[in-house]
Amino acid sequence: xxxxxIYPLMIVIASSSYGILSTIVxxxxxxxxxSAEAITSQYLFGFFLAxxxxxxxxxxxxxxxxxGAFMLIxxxxxxAITGIVYGQSLNYLPASLAVVMLFQFxxxxxxxxxxxxxxxxxxxxxxxxxxxxxxxxxxxxxLDVDLSQIPWxxxxxGFAAAFSFAAFLQVNSYPVKGITTIGRTFxxxxxxxxxxxxxxxxxxxxxxxxSAGLWKFGLALGLFGIILPILxxxxxxxxxxxxxxxxxxxxxxxxxxxxxxxxxxxNLTILQVFGILLVLIGMTLPPYFASKKxxx
Numbered sequence: 001x002x003x004x005x006i007y008p009l010m011i012v013i014a015s016s017s018y019g020i021l022s023t024i025v026x027x028x029x030x031x032x033x034x035s036a037e038a039i040t041s042q043y044l045f046g047f048f049l050a051x052x053x054x055x056x057x058x059x060x061x062x063x064x065x066x067x068g069a070f071m072l073i074x075x076x077x078x079x080a081i082t083g084i085v086y087g088q089s090l091n092y093l094p095a096s097l098a099v100v101m102l103f104q105f106x107x108x109x110x111x112x113x114x115x116x117x118x119x120x121x122x123x124x125x126x127x128x129x130x131x132x133x134x135x136x137x138x139x140x141x142x143l144d145v146d147l148s149q150i151p152w153x154x155x156x157x158g159f160a161a162a163f164s165f166a167a168f169l170q171v172n173s174y175p176v177k178g179i180t181t182i183g184r185t186f187x188x189x190x191x192x193x194x195x196x197x198x199x200x201x202x203x204x205x206x207x208x209x210x211s212a213g214l215w216k217f218g219l220a221l222g223l224f225g226i227i228l229p230i231l232x233x234x235x236x237x238x239x240x241x242x243x244x245x246x247x248x249x250x251x252x253x254x255x256x257x258x259x260x261x262x263x264x265x266x267n268l269t270i271l272q273v274f275g276i277l278l279v280l281i282g283m284t285l286p287p288y289f290a291s292k293k294x295x296x
Contacts, residue, residue, distance in 0.1 A: 008287045010236035011248040014229040019255030021225045023263050028217040035090070037209055039083055040200045041218025043193045046226025049219075050189035053182050053227070062183045068176040072184065076191025078168035079230070083192075084199050086161040092154030099140045101158025102165065103253060106132050109166035109246025116170070116242070124289050125243060131282025132250045138275025139253055166246060172233045173242040185230045192226070250283045 021042070028038040064072070089098050107129050114121055121129075137143065176184060196202075204210055210218070237245050254276040260266045 005287065007236040007239040008244070008248055010232040011240055011245055012251045012283075014232035014236070015249040015252040016255040017224040017228045017232075018249075019252040020259055021221060022256050023259045024217055024220050024224070026260070026264060028214070031213060031217075033209060033214050033217065035087055036200050037204050037214060038217055038221065039087055040196060040202055040204055041210070041214050042083070042221035042225045043080065043189070043196045044202070044204070045215070045218040045222030047189040047193045047222075049222050049227050050182075050186040054186040057182050058180065062179040064176055064178045068178065071171060071174060071176050072179075072187045073191050075168060075171045076188040077195050078164050078171060079188060079226075080192040080195035080199075082161055082164045082168060083225075084196065085157050085164060089154055089157035089161055092151050093158055097140070097142055097150070097154075098158055099253065099256070100136055100142050101155070102161050103132070103136045103140075103250065104159065104162035105166035105169070106246050106250055108163055109169050109249075110243045112166060112170050113173075113242035113246070121243070124286055125247070128247050128282045128285045131278050131285070132247065135275045135278025135280075135282060136250075136253060138271045139257055139279060140275070141269070141272060143271070169233070169237065169245045169249060170242040172230075173237040173240070173245055175238040181231055181234045184234050185227065188230055189226055244286055247286055248283050250279050254279055 025035055025038045029035060086098065086102055089101065093101065110121055110125060110129065179187075204214060204218075233245075240248070257268070257272060257276060261268045
C-alpha cells in the first residue's frame with residue numbers, strides 16, 4: 001500500500017520545486033537582475049549541475065535508439081520552450097492571469113493522455129479537474145483582474161506555455177531504453193540550454209552579472225528548476241501515467257503562493273486559501289480512489 005504512494009509523491013515534490021521558481025526569480029529581480037538573466041542562469045547552472053552528476057556517476061554517454069534520442073531532444077526542447085514562452089507571457093498578462101493560463105496544462109495534459117491511449121477520462125478525473133480549475137481561479141486572484149484590456153498575444157503565449165508544459169509531462173511519462181535517470185537529466189539539460197541560448201542571449205557569461213551575485217540565484221534555479229524536477233519526473237512519470245501526472249503537478253500553484261507569502265510577504269486572502277484547498281482536494285482524489293480500488 002505504501003509503495004503505491006511513492007511515485008505520486010515524487011511527482012508532487014517535483015511540481016513543488018517548480019513552484020519555488022517564481023519567488024526566486026522575483027528575489028533576483030529585487031537584487032537588480034532581469035528575468036531573462038535569471039532564466040538563462042537557471043538553464044546554465046542546471047547544465048553544470050547535471051554535468052557534475054553525470055561525471056560522478058557515469059562518464060560515458062549512453063547509447064539510445066533514434067526514437068529514444070528524438071524523445072530526449074523533444075523533452076529538452078519542451079523544457080526550454082515552457083520557460084521562454086511563460087516568461088514572455090508575463091509581458092502581456094498580469095501575474096495572476098499568467099498562472100491561470102499556465103495551469104490549463106492540467107486538462108490539456110489529460111486530453112493528450114486520453115488521445116494517445118484512446119480512452120475517455122474517468123469520472124474521478126473529470127471531478128478532479130473541476131476542483132483544480134475552480135481552485136486555480138480563486139487561488140490566483142483572477143476575479144480581480146480586468147480581462148477586457150488583455151491583448152491577444154497574452155492569451156496565445158499563456159496557452160502555448162500550458163500546452164508545452166503538458167506535452168513535456170506527457171513525453172516524460174514514456175521511458176527511454178538504454179539510459180539512466182541521470183543520463184536523461186544530463187541530455188535534457190544540454191538541449192534546453194542550447195534552445196534557451198538561441199532565444200535568450202547568454203550574455204550573462206560576459207556581462208559580469210554572475211560575479212555580481214546572479215550565480216546564487218542561478219544555482220538555486222538550476223537545482224529546483226532543472227535537476228530535481230527532471231530527475232523525479234523521469235523516475236516517477238512512467239510509473240504514474242501522463243493523465244495523473246498532469247493532475248498531481250497542480251501542486252505547483254499552492255507551493256508558489258505559499259512561498260511568495262513567506263518570502264515576499266505578499267498578502268494572502270481568504271479566497272486564495274479556499275482556492276488552495278480546492279486544488280489540494282482535486283489533486284488528491286485520483287490517487288486516493290486508485291489506492292482504494294487496489295486495496296479492494
